[in-house]
Amino acid sequence: MFTMLPLEDIRVLDLSHAAAGPYCSMLLADMGAEVVKIEPAHGEHFRQVLGSSIFVNLNRNKRGIVVNMATPEGKDIVLKLAHQSDVMLESFTPGSVDRLGLGYEAIKESNPGIIYASISGFGQTGPYRDRPGYDVVAQAMSGLMLATGTPDGPPVRIGTSLIDFSAGLFVAFGIILALRNREKTGQGCRVDMSLLETAISWMNYWVTYYSMYQKLPQRWGSAHEMFAPYQVFATKDKPIFVGVSTNKFFEAFCRAFGLEHLLEEEKFSTNELRCQHRDELVPLVAEALKNYSSQELLAKLEELGIPNAPLLNIDEVIEHPQVQARDIIADMEHPLYGPVKMTKFPVHMSNMDRPLRAPAPLLGEHTEEVLLRLDYSPAEIEALEQKGVILRARKDQATRPV
Template sequence: MDASTTQPSPWLEHDGALSGLCVLDLSRILSGPFSTMTLADLGADVIKVEDHRGGDDTRAWGPPYQEDQTAYFLSVNRNKRSLAVDLKDPECRELVQRLAYGADVVVENFRPGTAARLGLGYEEIAAANPGVVYASISGYGQTGPFREEPGYDAIAQALSGMMSVTGETDGPPVRFGVSGADLAAGMWTTIGILAALHERKRTGHGQWVDVSLLDGQIAWLTYISSGYFATGRVPDRYGSAHPTIVPYQAFPTAEGHIMIAVGNDRLWRRFTAAVGLGSLTDDPRFATNSERVRHRDDLLPLIEKMLAERTAAEWSQVLSKAGVPVGRINTVDQALTHPQVVARGMITEIEHATAGTVHTVASPVKLSAGSHQVRTAPPLHGEHTDDILTAMGVDDVRIAGIRARGAAR
């Protein structure tokens, strides 16, 4: 098939760093949708291909709901258009293949081999579209003895060692409060896609971006793994504390908890003066960070006793005035209404056809020459099926036939 005859039109007119980029999103749940939403926020035209029956799995992952929409789906699918078809139907599969033959980027997060069995694997698409940047997200990657195992966020956190260093010292290992392995994989995928697009400008050829949840978590070990390589000592859990900086952790106060980050000896002197622990400033056990790390068990009770005398709000004011990095540990509602968060435009709202006004967390990427923008609400299931097929040149009779046999929504 001649890919030039199937090049999608620039259906959406908008600005953005990635304006004009066509992304075919075959992914679902979190890792892939988070990546493609990032691309969409930056201006790309993202076509989300969903199953014609239930759609993206997260459309059913509730409560919580906002009207008839799950909060989960609303969180990572703005600025996209929904094409709901049966990929096992030969005609529908051929239409999606045509979209892939004209796309700049294809993203999928099936188990390795599944996309190829559907005729939507990298080799099939690249044969007709050599410039395609094809990104695959999986639990373990496209190679290796675990490649065909199902990928789940919590399993990647467990196998990577991340859970072993997360949690209180005397407690069990715990997972992140968010799906860190999925979100990290989505971020790594976006980075890989942008790198491949940049190289395509030089070579004219696309390539296959292979990202796994496990690899992404291993990469996040950074200084934890480096410390192990240097010493051979298996890292411990430190709760909110830091393994190599003291004091750098959460502390209880008379009311609420506070996070303090004394990142160097200069800040140590400021900290001790501000909280009334001047007698500890030059104590040989605590005068340098290396000694504070060695004597953390002696130091922390002294700090905790002093901080218990005032509230988190009071200590925040005192330490901030002294130039010591500090932050009250906010609940989610407090964080989302923090004046700095509001000032940075990190909370945005958009009108949804059935859910009403939807509030979402905005993109953190701020570009001086045209930042992200929230253009459209997360789509209804199959909201754009007719529009997309019509723009491809599929006539009304053919669309009606596809619908009649239940292969599209």
């Protein structure tokens, strides 16, 4: 297996914060890119969120420096780093970096080959461009939230920051495409991604369906609008998912669970009819399954070849044999928190490893190292710190979180 990673010759200057941008640069760093992350003196806000777990996970394999970009000296540091970089990533509200003199037009003057990627709530154009963006706002405005939840309940937010992470994934893909294009043309470009468009892209077939039939998506809970019975059912101990998606499965299911009489009823004879009469069908199925234990039911469904799954919590996910066999979760030693588990890059490639090389940086951990590489002298670095332009890691930081 090769030890060289595909992006080892790519330098990324990361001005992003929160989740979407850091997830993007994490993906690039995981594949070998040298990522330098810039933070303010008080540290990125997500160092304090959810016990720092988001920051610790999303900022692995990166170097971290502290620079006050609002000062002339700080701006100069960023410009020097940008001049040496292949990619610059930011996730501020549109116009913010331009006011600092660090927008795309300013950066490409000294580095015309730069790939300048921006992630924002609504994109760099349009009437909402100046609004701050959040994952849940994109879920709400894309139609996703109105399509999520139970039929008789309110719309609900998805239980993870899916839109943030998806936007980061799309931008990472866009950056790779832009780098490939630069190889062919020698030209850099601007990459512009919004959380709103990310969320709308996940509603793709609903957009098409509405344009064809003028019908809106409904909330189905754990069920599916196209199949029945196809949802979560209760057992004696834990709920499980049961997916009876074909006539063949339905016949086998009914014979296995004492529901043969349903096979004689015309209203349950096809999947389309079963969907139309799901309000009658689902209670009958639920009654037949409730006295099984989850393990008994899962084993029986597996024997029948019917799609099924346990509902696992995170502790069970970590210990699941399939998860462990795929090596998607690994331990990494962090100087503040000790060994922590985190998800690895999820794509397996036959000739490449997926290493977790370095933990998320302490605040200002690599400031001095990076400035020395920019040819700042130790005396200049000391003077910049005295003026509040930069911050180096505290010697006692390893004993207390930021």
